[in-house]
Amino acid sequence: MELKKTLRWFGDKDPISLAQIAQTGAKGIVTALHHIPNGEVWTVQEILKTKNKIESHGLTWDVVESLPVHENIKKGLASRDLLIENYKVSVKNLGLCGLKTICYNFMPVLDWARTDLNYTLNNGTEAMYFQVDLFTAFDIFILKRPNALQDYTKKQIIAAEAIYKTLNKKEIQEIAYNIIVVTQAFIDGAVGEDEKEPIKLFLKLLAEYNGIDKNKLRENFSHFLNEVIPTAEKYDVNLAVHPDDPPFPLLGLPRIVSSIEDFNWLSKTCPSLNNGITFCTGSLGARKDHNLSKIFEQYAERIHFLHLRSTKLLDNGDFYETEHLDETVNLATVMKVIIAEQIRRKETGRLDYNIPIRPDHGHKMLDDFNRKSNPGYPLIGRLKGLAELSGLEAGMRYLMVKK
Numbered sequence: 001m002e003l004k005k006t007l008r009w010f011g012d013k014d015p016i017s018l019a020q021i022a023q024t025g026a027k028g029i030v031t032a033l034h035h036i037p038n039g040e041v042w043t044v045q046e047i048l049k050t051k052n053k054i055e056s057h058g059l060t061w062d063v064v065e066s067l068p069v070h071e072n073i074k075k076g077l078a079s080r081d082l083l084i085e086n087y088k089v090s091v092k093n094l095g096l097c098g099l100k101t102i103c104y105n106f107m108p109v110l111d112w113a114r115t116d117l118n119y120t121l122n123n124g125t126e127a128m129y130f131q132v133d134l135f136t137a138f139d140i141f142i143l144k145r146p147n148a149l150q151d152y153t154k155k156q157i158i159a160a161e162a163i164y165k166t167l168n169k170k171e172i173q174e175i176a177y178n179i180i181v182v183t184q185a186f187i188d189g190a191v192g193e194d195e196k197e198p199i200k201l202f203l204k205l206l207a208e209y210n211g212i213d214k215n216k217l218r219e220n221f222s223h224f225l226n227e228v229i230p231t232a233e234k235y236d237v238n239l240a241v242h243p244d245d246p247p248f249p250l251l252g253l254p255r256i257v258s259s260i261e262d263f264n265w266l267s268k269t270c271p272s273l274n275n276g277i278t279f280c281t282g283s284l285g286a287r288k289d290h291n292l293s294k295i296f297e298q299y300a301e302r303i304h305f306l307h308l309r310s311t312k313l314l315d316n317g318d319f320y321e322t323e324h325l326d327e328t329v330n331l332a333t334v335m336k337v338i339i340a341e342q343i344r345r346k347e348t349g350r351l352d353y354n355i356p357i358r359p360d361h362g363h364k365m366l367d368d369f370n371r372k373s374n375p376g377y378p379l380i381g382r383l384k385g386l387a388e389l390s391g392l393e394a395g396m397r398y399l400m401v402k403k
């Protein structure tokens with residue numbers, strides 16, 4: 001009764017193949033129909049094509065990540081009605097094809113954000129890093145977002161300026177690339193890698209959220225959930241929102257899946273357990289006030305998908321993705337409460353006790369340097385993360401269920 005071990009695959013364009021993933025110890029795949037534009041229906045035919053491809057490698061497709069929520073739904077524009085209808089049809093089609101877990105997020109414009117995608121650790125491996133002052137420097141001095149100064153204290157602005165002054169042209173370009181191109185907007189195709197003026201386009205995308213504050217975004221999220229969850233219930237599908245990464249507002253945009261207060265709001269605004277959560281320790285771990293195992297226990301019944309990785313949070317608020325088993329993060333305690341929940345689910349007859357888990361990101365290491373991969377998704381680094389989590393689980397389970 002293990003947790004279902006999975007790795008993410010970005011479809012046919014992923015430089016890492018299903019055949020390679022099949023050798024890592026993963027039994028399941030997490031993927032999406034990346035070739036279908038955001039907002040369009042995922043047909044049964046297209047879903048089955050991907051499903052069959054995965055199964056031909058002896059793997060199963062366990063989780064959809066992501067069925068993206070169109071920006072116009074987040075903004076609450078008139079066109080959302082049709083987009084939400086399309087979303088419901090996709091949920092229904094996925095349910096009919098046996099896909100029961102859908103991960104998505106509700107972050108405006110951005111998905112995860114880092115200032116450095118290749119931060120070198122002492123042992124020569126590479127991790128992703130978020131440097132607070134550098135991000136502020138990007139906002140104020142590179143992006144030159146109108147009114148950005150209002151969002152920062154004098155001290156923050158001075159620190160950001162000091163960093164900005166040390167950057168050369170190449171570094172400035174690289175930071176802009178790291179933040180803009182690796183965004184939801186890029187994933188959705190609004191900003192292409194060959195985009196001539198990504199900064200201009202990006203500013204336009206941000207400006208479209210003028211006037212949308214936390215409350216308005218919550219209202220739009222609530223509308224979306226209360227429309228879509230009844231369909232999810234009908235087809236026995238669990239939606240699992242991914243927490244904001246990092247879990248605080250950026251670039252003047254509200255973020256509303258960041259904190260315990262947000263999870264309470266989420267559970268209240270749409271109480272169905274099909275309105276679920278992706279428990280991402282890496283994202284949630286970037287806040288000092290978060291106790292990961294306590295958060296898991298509090299929302300356990302609506303957690304349908306696990307992203308386990310470790311975030312090393314520094315005193316000044318910077319963070320980087322440390323090794324999965326970095327003992328200062330203590331994923332062992334988290335694993336313990338996860339197994340306890342799994343046992344509880346099994347005993348109460350819940351069919352979804354075999355919760356899917358993936359190591360989320362991994363470090364770039366060894367042969368990863370000779371192979372292309374999406375930022376955060378190298379093959380060997382994730383294999384290592386998966387192996388470590390599997391070992392942790394096996395040991396913990398032994399201790400917990402031994403007679």
Ligand code: CS2
Binds near residue numbers: 103
């Ligand atoms: C993922 C997210 O790579 C990652 O960090 O966990 O990009 C995740 O896929 C999305 O936020 C879910 O919609």
Ligand code: MN
Binds near residue numbers: 242280360
């Ligand atoms: Mn995650």
